[in-house]
Amino acid sequence: MEFIQSLPLMHWAGRALPIVIGAAGGYAYYRFVGCKTGMCPITKNPWISTFYGALMGSMWTH
Numbered sequence: 001m002e003f004i005q006s007l008p009l010m011h012w013a014g015r016a017l018p019i020v021i022g023a024a025g026g027y028a029y030y031r032f033v034g035c036k037t038g039m040c041p042i043t044k045n046p047w048i049s050t051f052y053g054a055l056m057g058s059m060w061t062h
Contacts, residue, residue: 018060026053 030049043049 018057019054020057022057022060023050023054025057026050029053 026049027046030043030046033043035043038044041048042052
């Protein structure tokens with residue numbers, strides 16, 4: 001069991017998974033909640049909301 005946990009792939013997968021989940025959550029927030037007026041700085045653009053979600057997900061890796 002220790003051999004599997006010491007693999008570099010498992011290490012990077014453990015760090016990347018919260019970032020991917022956060023990015024998906026950020027895009028889902030843009031898609032389903034969004035910004036009706038166009039004045040919202042984060043949710044008016046799918047790239048920004050996806051990046052912000054990934055940033056929030058990266059905080060779970062530490």
